[in-house]
Amino acid sequence: MLEDKTYKLGLALSGGGFRAGFFHIGVLSRMADIGLLRHVDLISAVSGGSIIGTLYYLRLKKLYESKKGAEVKDEDYQNMMVEIQNDFLRAVQCNIRLRTFTNPLKNLKMCLPNYSRSDYAGELFEKFMFKPVGAFCECKRCIYMHDLTINTTIKNAKIPKLLMNATVLKNGHNWVFTNSGMGEIDRDKSLLFVDGNFKLERVKSYQDLCKSNCHSRCEEQNKRKRGPCKHSCFRLGHAVAASASVPGVFVPLAISDLYEEGIRVQLADGGVHDNQGISTLLSERPKCTHFIISDASKQMESEKEPSTHIPGVVGRSASILADLVREKQISGHMKKYHRTTALLHLKKRLS
Numbered sequence: 001m002l003e004d005k006t007y008k009l010g011l012a013l014s015g016g017g018f019r020a021g022f023f024h025i026g027v028l029s030r031m032a033d034i035g036l037l038r039h040v041d042l043i044s045a046v047s048g049g050s051i052i053g054t055l056y057y058l059r060l061k062k063l064y065e066s067k068k069g070a071e072v073k074d075e076d077y078q079n080m081m082v083e084i085q086n087d088f089l090r091a092v093q094c095n096i097r098l099r100t101f102t103n104p105l106k107n108l109k110m111c112l113p114n115y116s117r118s119d120y121a122g123e124l125f126e127k128f129m130f131k132p133v134g135a136f137c138e139c140k141r142c143i144y145m146h147d148l149t150i151n152t153t154i155k156n157a158k159i160p161k162l163l164m165n166a167t168v169l170k171n172g173h174n175w176v177f178t179n180s181g182m183g184e185i186d187r188d189k190s191l192l193f194v195d196g197n198f199k200l201e202r203v204k205s206y207q208d209l210c211k212s213n214c215h216s217r218c219e220e221q222n223k224r225k226r227g228p229c230k231h232s233c234f235r236l237g238h239a240v241a242a243s244a245s246v247p248g249v250f251v252p253l254a255i256s257d258l259y260e261e262g263i264r265v266q267l268a269d270g271g272v273h274d275n276q277g278i279s280t281l282l283s284e285r286p287k288c289t290h291f292i293i294s295d296a297s298k299q300m301e302s303e304k305e306p307s308t309h310i311p312g313v314v315g316r317s318a319s320i321l322a323d324l325v326r327e328k329q330i331s332g333h334m335k336k337y338h339r340t341t342a343l344l345h346l347k348k349r350l351s
């Protein structure tokens with residue numbers, strides 16, 4: 001059925017830290033086993049889901065560009081998922097989160113306004129998680145978003161579109177990174193009647209940011225570029241770090257000089273806006289007709305005697321609100337698309 005061009009399959013990978021990463025690997029592996037993974041058209045990833053979504057995309061790039069005309073089989077996807085599992089397990093053992101605190105020079109650099117612990121986390125993601133995949137030339141010092149573009153001669157290849165979600169703190173809107181551009185997604189027209197906040201214009205192409213139109217030169221001299229042009233080579237690790245900058249653990253990732261109005265974009269974890277990534281799937285055109293939602297977010301647990309102290313009540317209230325938003329988003333989606341949606345979720349934490 002999914003061979004029909006009228007069908008469009010969207011895959012949502014929720015947030016939930018490294019727990020979500022292991023859960024998503026299991027979901028993707030099962031999809032590979034039943035021959036469904038190769039039919040995905042769109043991947044919407046949030047926080048921990050963005051880490052797995054990026055690993056999958058890098059492995060897919062390596063697979064497609066190494067085949068050189070040969071057909072891709074279901075067995076190739078199954079082998080790829082085994083490699084992704086090993087990639088992720090190796091990176092988790094490096095304890096990236098702790099490493100963001102142990103480099104004295106980086107800690108000193110964090111005194112600067114345009115460098116934070118989230119920026120350094122992005123660099124560590126590239127070093128320990130993405131570069132070992134080997135999808136790029138070893139001479140590259142950094143991996144940029146436009147490097148995700150897959151060039152292949154395989155006839156039966158279906159290249160999905162990867163969207164990594166973050167949250168704009170200034171207006172509460174959803175921000176999306178792709179291999180071609182970045183910015184706020186198009187909001188439902190019904191929301192315009194109740195949302196009075198400003199909207200940031202979407203950057204459709206990273207190359208359009210460069211006034212010199214010399215993209216290769218900008219990549220070589222990226223550190224010396226100023227203004228919007230310096231973002232024409234936006235780092236992959238920084239995009240993932242922005243999507244996974246959990247409030248209270250990491251500070252927001254800042255993007256300066258992108259807009260002429262002097263607006264400094266501050267990006268927090270994508271789960272603040274939509275931890276399941278469903279809204280991004282629904283905003284893309286043409287619309288998805290079929291959905292697979294991998295929801296690894298931890299459900300709020302019942303408490304017989306919840307804390308009545310102010311910190312406890314504040315934390316519990318935030319959990320109740322997050323749980324309510326999750327229920328409303330999923331139930332609203334299932335009411336409309338229950339016939340074409342597969343929902344996989346956790347009722348309990350992973351053991």
